[in-house]
Amino acid sequence: xxxxxxxxxxxxxxxxxxxxxxxxxxxxxxxxxxxxxxxxxxxxxxxxxxxxxxxxxxxxxxxxxxxxxxxxxxxxxxxxxxxxxxxxxxxxxxxxxxxxxxxxxxxxxxxxxxxxxxxxxxxxxxxxxxxxxxxxxxxxxxxxxxxxxxxxxxxxxxxxxxxxxxxxxxxxxxxxxxxxxxxxxxxxxxxxxxxxxxxxxxxxxxxxxxxxxxxxxxxxxxxxxxxxxxxxxxxxxxxxxxxxxxxxxxxxxxxxxxxxxxxxxxxxxxxxxxxxxxxxxxxxxxxxxxxxxxxxxxxxxxxxxxxxxxxxxxxxxxxxxxxxxxxxxxxxxxxxxxxxxxxxxxxxxxxxxxxxxxxxxxxxxxxxxxxxxxxxxxxxxxxxxxxxxxxxxxxxxxxxxxxxxxxxxxxxxxxxxxxxxxxxxxxxxxxxxxxxxxxxxxxxxxxxxxxxxxxxxxxxxxxxxxxxxxxxxxxxxxxxxxxxxxxxxxxxxx
Numbered sequence: 001x002x003x004x005x006x007x008x009x010x011x012x013x014x015x016x017x018x019x020x021x022x023x024x025x026x027x028x029x030x031x032x033x034x035x036x037x038x039x040x041x042x043x044x045x046x047x048x049x050x051x052x053x054x055x056x057x058x059x060x061x062x063x064x065x066x067x068x069x070x071x072x073x074x075x076x077x078x079x080x081x082x083x084x085x086x087x088x089x090x091x092x093x094x095x096x097x098x099x100x101x102x103x104x105x106x107x108x109x110x111x112x113x114x115x116x117x118x119x120x121x122x123x124x125x126x127x128x129x130x131x132x133x134x135x136x137x138x139x140x141x142x143x144x145x146x147x148x149x150x151x152x153x154x155x156x157x158x159x160x161x162x163x164x165x166x167x168x169x170x171x172x173x174x175x176x177x178x179x180x181x182x183x184x185x186x187x188x189x190x191x192x193x194x195x196x197x198x199x200x201x202x203x204x205x206x207x208x209x210x211x212x213x214x215x216x217x218x219x220x221x222x223x224x225x226x227x228x229x230x231x232x233x234x235x236x237x238x239x240x241x242x243x244x245x246x247x248x249x250x251x252x253x254x255x256x257x258x259x260x261x262x263x264x265x266x267x268x269x270x271x272x273x274x275x276x277x278x279x280x281x282x283x284x285x286x287x288x289x290x291x292x293x294x295x296x297x298x299x300x301x302x303x304x305x306x307x308x309x310x311x312x313x314x315x316x317x318x319x320x321x322x323x324x325x326x327x328x329x330x331x332x333x334x335x336x337x338x339x340x341x342x343x344x345x346x347x348x349x350x351x352x353x354x355x356x357x358x359x360x361x362x363x364x365x366x367x368x369x370x371x372x373x374x375x376x377x378x379x380x381x382x383x384x385x386x387x388x389x390x391x392x393x394x395x396x397x398x399x400x401x402x403x404x405x406x407x408x409x410x411x412x413x414x415x416x417x418x419x420x421x422x423x424x425x426x427x428x429x430x431x432x433x434x435x436x437x438x439x440x441x442x443x444x445x446x447x448x449x450x451x452x453x454x455x456x457x458x459x460x461x462x463x464x465x466x467x468x469x470x471x472x473x474x475x476x477x478x479x480x481x482x483x484x485x486x487x488x489x490x491x492x493x494x
Contacts, residue, residue, distance in 0.1 A: 016093045017093060017094055017095070018094075018397065019094060019173070019175060019176045019179070020179065020257065020396060020397035020398050021397050021398075022090035022093070022094060022176065022180075023176055023179035023180045023182075023183055023397075023398040023401065024183060024397055024398055024400060024401035025090070026086055026087070026090055026180045026183075027179075027180045027181075027182070027183020027184050027186075027398070027401045027402075027405065028183060028401050028404065028405060029086065030044070030086075030180075030184050030430050030433050031183070031184060031186070031187045031405045031409075031430055033430070034184075034187055034426040034427055034429055034430030035187075035409070035423065035426050036426055037422040037423070037425045037426040037429075038412075038419045038422045038423055038426065042064055042066045042067070044063055044064075044426070044429035044430060044432070044433070045062060045063045045064030045065075045066050045067040045429060046062055046063065046067045046070055046074075046075055046078040046079070046082075047062070047063040047075070047078075047079055047082075047429055047432040047433055048060050048061075048062070048063075048072075048075045048076050048078075048079040048113075048432060048436070049061045049062060049063050049075075049432055050116040050117070050120050050146075050435070051120060052120050052121075052122050052125045052126050052130065052134070053117075053120055053121065053122060054121075054122045054134045054135075054136070056117075057072070059072065059117055059120065060072040060075060060076060060117075061075065062075045063428070063429040063432050064425070064429065076113060079433070079436065080106075080109055080110075083105075083109065083433070083436060083437075084102060084105055084106065084109070087101075087105060088101060088102055088105070090176075091171075096170055097170060100167075100170040100171075101170045101171050102171075103167070103171075104167060104168040104169065104170045104171030104172065105171040107167075107168055107171075108168060108171050108172065108440060108443055108444065108447075109436075109440065111150070111153055111443055112150055112436065112439035112440050112443055114153075115146055115147075115149040115150040115153060115439060115443070116146050116435075116439060118145075118146075118149050119145040119146030119147075119148070119149050120146065122134040122136055122139060123136060123138070123139050123140065124139065124140050124145055125139070125140075125141070125145065125146075126139040126141065127139075127141050127315070127318045127319050127322055128141060128319060128322045128323060128326075140282075141281070141285070141315070141319050145278065146439065147274055147309075147438065147439065147442045148274060148275070148278045148442075150439050150442040150443040150446070151271065151274055151275075151442045151443065151445060151446045152446065153443055153446060154172075154442070154443040154444060154445060154446020154447040154448075154449070155271075155446035155447075155449055155451070156446075157446070157447055158446055158447040158448060158449055158450065159449075159450065159451055159452075165447060168447060169447070169448075171444075172443075172444040172447045172448055173444060174253075174267065174270070174441045174442075174444035174445045174448065175253055175257070175263065175266070175441075177437045177438070177440040177441040177444060178249065178250060178253055178437065178438060178441040179253070179257075179396075179398040180398075180437050181434045181435075181437035181438045181441065182250055182254070182356075182398060182402050183398055183401035183402050183405060184405070184430050184431065184433060184434040184437070185250075185353065185402065185431075185434055186401065186402040186403065186404070186405035186406035186409075187405040187406070187409050187426075187427045187430055187431075188427045188428075188430070188431045188434070189350050189353055189354065189406050190405065190406040190407065190408070190409035190410040190413070190427075191409055191410075191413060191420070191423050191424050191427040192346065192350055193350055193406075193410055194409075194410050194413035194414055194420060206301075206485040206486060206489075207301065207304070207344065207347035207348045207350075207351055207485075208351045209485060210301055210305065210348060210481050210482060210484075210485045210486075211305070211348055211351040211352055211355060212351075212355075213481055214305050214477065214478055214481045215245055215246060215352070215355060215359075217477055217481075218241075218244070218245035218246075218469075218474060218477065219241045219242065219245040219246070219359070220241075221469070221473060222237075222240065222241040222244050222245050222465070222469045222474075223237050223238065223240075223241040225465060225468060225469060225472075226240050226241065226465045229468075230461045230464060230465050231461075232461065232465070234259075234367075234372035235259065235261045235262070235265065235372070236261075236265055238255055238259055238261070238363060238367075238372075239251075239252045239253075239255040239256040239259070239261055239265055239266050239269055240252070240269055240462065240465060240466075241255075242254070242255035242356075242359060242360075242363075243255070243266075243269045243270075243273050243308070244273075244308065244465070244466055244469050244470070244474070245474075246308075246352055246355055246356055246359060247308060247309070247349075247352050247353055247355070247356055248270075248273045248274070248277060248308035248309040248312075249266075249269075249270040249273050249274060249309065249441075249442075249445075250309075250353070250356060251356050251359070252266045252269040252270060252273065253266045253270065254356050254357075254359075254360045254396055254398075254399065255359070255360055255363055256269075257360070257396035257398075258360040258361070258363045258364040258367070258396050259363055259364065259367040259372070260367070267445055267448060267449055268449070268459055268462055269462060270442075270445045271445060271446070271449050271459075272459070272462050272463055272466055273308055273309070273466070274309070274442065274445075276308070276466055276470065277307060277308055277309045277312040278312075280306065280307050280308075280312065280316070281307070281312055281315060281316055281319075284303060284306060284307060284316055284475075285303065285316045285317075285319035285320040285323060286319075286323065288302060288303060288316075288320045288323075288324065289320055289323035289324050289327055290327075292324070293324055293327040293328050293331055293332075294328075294332070295483070295486070295487065296324045296325075296328065296336060296340070296341045296490055296491055297340065297341065297344045297486040297489045297490065297491070298479075298482045298483050298486045298487060299320050299324055299341060299344075299482075300317055300320060300321070300340070300341035300342065300343070300344030300345040300348075300486075301344045301345065301347075301348050301482035301485065301486050302478050302479050302482040303316040303317050303320055303345045304317065304344065304345035304346065304347065304348025304349045304352070305348050305352075305478035305481065305482060306470075306474060306475055306478045313345055313346070313348070313349045314342070314345065314346055314349065316345060317341060317342040317343075317344070317345025317346060318342050320341055320342075320345070321338065321339065321340075321341040321342040324336070324341055325338065325341070334493060335493060335494045336490065336491040336492070336493060336494070337491050337492045337493065337494050339491075340491030340492070341491065344486065354406070356399075356402075357399040357402055357403050360396050360399055361399065364396070409423060409427070
């Protein structure tokens with residue numbers, strides 16, 4: 001299928017009709033509300049906070065104690081009404097039929113809520129250091145299972161219940177939901193970065209260097225493997241390389257948007273990535289605890305570089321933090337301070353997320369110049385010229401919102417340190433809605449994924465590339481780079 005992009009001059013109406021732009025507007029609107037605590041306003045405290053639970057009554061709470069009077073049901077209803085209204089406004093301007101969208105969104109939202117409740121059950125989600133609080137002796141420690149359940153629910157409905165799928169299709173917009181979530185994520189990353197400045201500048205600097213070095217190796221190697229050995233086109237290989245190398249689903253979608261790839265491509269990649277993340281969560285933290293008890297910061301950085309999702313990397317870091325500290329105490333009699341291994345994993349992930357925007361912009365320019373999605377591009381000698389309009393048409397606009405929310409909150413916190421605590425609370429509340437949008441995305445991915453068609457389109461080969469890349473070199477290169485930058489650095493001793 002030929003996929004060409006013609007230069008376009010941006011017009012004002014596209015600001016209200018484009019999915020990318022509506023991701024910016026919705027994301028920044030939530031970020032602005034999240035900044036309320038800086039000015040003494042609690043504007044998102046009603047948002048639903050899903051927690052690990054044994055007692056169902058404690059499965060859902062509010063984002064702040066000021067709205068505790070709402071209770072679990074009230075919080076869920078408030079979150080539903082708010083997200084329904086803001087997404088319906090965007091859907092209206094994008095030309096959707098509002099009644100069909102609202103009806104479909106309602107079903108998708110509550111399935112996402114159910115996925116959160118199931119995925120946060122203590123026996124499934126509690127990390128080892130939290131088991132005692134729930135009086136349980138074991139757990140699977142799979143915090144990322146929330147998204148897997150949402151994805152599986154979508155896959156079941158999408159592949160076995162065609163009438164239900166058609167009913168929900170107007171509201172199944174995976175790219176819009178995750179792009180909105182990425183814009184909100186910018187605020188959280190910005191406040192994490194400014195908070196970390198006062199904690200461990202060395203960890204931050206080394207983490208940034210490790211990320212840059214790792215992904216300058218990861219991306220071209222994955223791209224080469226996909227093109228050379230699995231015979232994928234550039235349109236497939238670029239989002240694949242980003243998804244496997246940078247930050248999973250978000251990077252695959254951002255790259256697909258930047259190079260104007262067909263929607264089916266990031267859809268397939270997202271399905272494969274989230275399954276691999278779940279498998280990594282079951283194996284890698286325990287491998288880190290077994291093989292790296294004397295190199296705790298190496299272990300944390302390694303998990304941040306290898307596990308390809310924000311939730312997966314942080315969950316892996318939390319598991320490894322508990323396991324390694326316990327192992328070090330038993331083997332060496334050393335009691336490391338809690339949280340530093342997790343910080344190494346989180347710091348790596350923060351810079352990886354920032355890398356999404358940088359890399360998407362670079363790829364948008366390269367694909368604009370060389371027209372690599374066009375099968376006739378191979379016959380073009382020396383590439384070609386590209387207009388500013390074409391670069392702008394290819395550029396993923398939601399990255400503007402992501403960078404804006406990150407930079408503004410970072411600069412504000414750096415200039416006014418006394419607002420950091422309030423900004424962090426607000427970012428946490430906004431992040432609750434980001435989790436909702438991510439859940440909506442994964443269910444929608446499953447819903448629009450026709451497994452039979454996707455297998456014919458290349459799902460099997462995508463799994464092959466991911467397996468070869470992950471086991472063949474990503475795990476080992478990430479370990480080597482983490483060792484180079486973090487060898488000999490250990491957390492403070494209690």
